[in-house]
Amino acid sequence: MAKKTAPTIYDVARTAGVSIATVSRVLNDPQKVNDETRSSVFEAIRQLGYIPKAEARARAMQQNRRIGVITPYFTAPSFVQRLRGVASALNSTSYELVIYTVESTHKFYRYLETLPINHYLDGLIILSLQFDDLFAQRLLEFGLETVLVEYPHRVLSSVEIDDQAGGRMAADYLLSKGYQRLAFLGDTVIPEFGIHPITLRLAGFRQRLAEAGHPLADKYVHTVPYDVDATRRAARAILTRDDRPDAIFSATDLQAVAILKVARELGLRVPEDLAIMGFDDLDISEYVGLTTVRQHLDESGKIAAELLLSRITNRDRPVQHIQLPLTIIERDTA
Amino acid sequence: MAKKTAPTIYDVARTAGVSIATVSRVLNDPQKVNDETRSSVFEAIRQLGYIPKAEARARAMQQNRRIGVITPYFTAPSFVQRLRGVASALNSTSYELVIYTVESTHKFYRYLETLPINHYLDGLIILSLQFDDLFAQRLLEFGLETVLVEYPHRVLSSVEIDDQAGGRMAADYLLSKGYQRLAFLGDTVIPEFGIHPITLRLAGFRQRLAEAGHPLADKYVHTVPYDVDATRRAARAILTRDDRPDAIFSATDLQAVAILKVARELGLRVPEDLAIMGFDDLDISEYVGLTTVRQHLDESGKIAAELLLSRITNRDRPVQHIQLPLTIIERDTA
């Protein structure tokens, strides 16, 4: 009762009548100790008001068992699916997942500055954000293992896809199905911090069409803001023109779904009157039967996490740049 | 360039040609050591980029505040939207977001046991998971501020909705639109750890129909597993019967979308031949134009986080049970 100093794990062990090892186990992996013992330890902890000392713990722990993910403010399903992949890879391990959402360059840079120094992450995954060389250098210097997704950098490991190839695949597919008047729809917003793969998808699409002797007419290239309403309005405009396209490649599944809805409202048969093709293969896409270019988002997150873990446990694994394959998923809309 | 391991005080001692005690003294009480020695130690420190690791970690842990979210293995969009709400509330603060995904009771209980004691977290949000009274007690005892979402408990704050009322609202709405043969579709899986609001939604739906003199026939109540294929197969079976319903209330938007697709494939006009109504109001629902009962998922996460923060900063705020309103969102399918 008259204890001046804060109770330690030893005190807990003594009053519970077990060894400190057991107390430690109760604190970190309760299932490893017998029910009875556990509850008596809990009782002792409660009785003494024991609080483990962070510093000692940090010292004894070789690792932090925490990995962080920096992601643009996650509103888009594609980020969510990537995160899901990361979470699933971490699930079988004892790593915690810390999420840093970024909604401004300022905040992103602040993370990039402090995280490597803080030393309380074992690894970092950065989703779809691009940054200065300087920061890459810093991450390296301070030894914070990092894996990039969707934005490659020489000195850091990354998981990416070939957006341009994806555009080409879409073109090939639509051409092979015999469509004549192909259109493209993508979003405009290039956030100050994010990256914009849409441009690349368009480039690939355009290139292949040109090669096939079906150059993409400028009037068939549409860029509109990402939101539902804008997309719908644009779709309506496109689809009510006299020379409306007979196939639309949307740089994003979400927008493709919006287009699909408008097409239905206009009484167009899909894919007979209008083919619609997306990019990503989100969860929804399966539900609505969208034909799309799959980039396997879940997988990208999972692989990024696995790559990271392997580098953490084995520091001299080489930096890798993994290129994920794209697949055409043929469903009902094209 | 890349360090194998972070340098320790031993490394510094070795390269400076002194004992670790001296290095420690330089760090803690510099005037106790000779000028020359001191500067050579400093030199070694700079050269190795030495950072007292454990201490740094402990310090960082102390000043970085973090709140944790325990969520069932997040595959369902509804959890994601809730998380998004939490993240957005935390965004303006300096709190970090740590995510604990749960895919077994075992793991869940482990979190519940250790988190309150370890003092890593400043606050905890538990999404759609139910647990023993004992754990609630423990959370309380150890002073880990907690907010529950979708599973109320007397002693802990919570954010919830009235699922039964939601079922009633759906019934009222469909009846008011003049539909006659109403059906219900929900999922079966009651995971060992999760909770199952679907049952309540059905209860409310059934109750109101009975009250209105249109009792829900058993043959119109369908429970099928959550996945697309099973839902589709069920929908196809239901919609090809002679006495097919003219309206379906799906306990979940995701399943509603699947039903919608099947209806279209069968050439049914929606909502003329078949009305479809969902529950949740996911992002997708807007894209496909689904009429639904909105429970404002993002908002629930946001409110939970705000509630938590207010309790953290002001411990004597009372425990609150916030009931979120439900709204019918009328779109195109009913």
Place this chain on the structure above:
DNA sequence: CACTTAATTGAAAGCACTTACATTATAAAC
């Protein structure tokens, strides 16, 4: 009933430092 196998547990060896104590060298005092 002997023989694996699995579940519990404690002893003890770290972890990265701090600090009391001992040792050595140096300079001042006699």
Place this chain on the structure above:
DNA sequence: GTTTATAATGTAAGTGCTTTCAATTAAGTG
């Protein structure tokens, strides 16, 4: 020149915790 403070440093014993490993016991298994 011996003695004695004094400063500078190293040795080694903690610090509070985690984790490996081996010992003990319980529970099947044929």
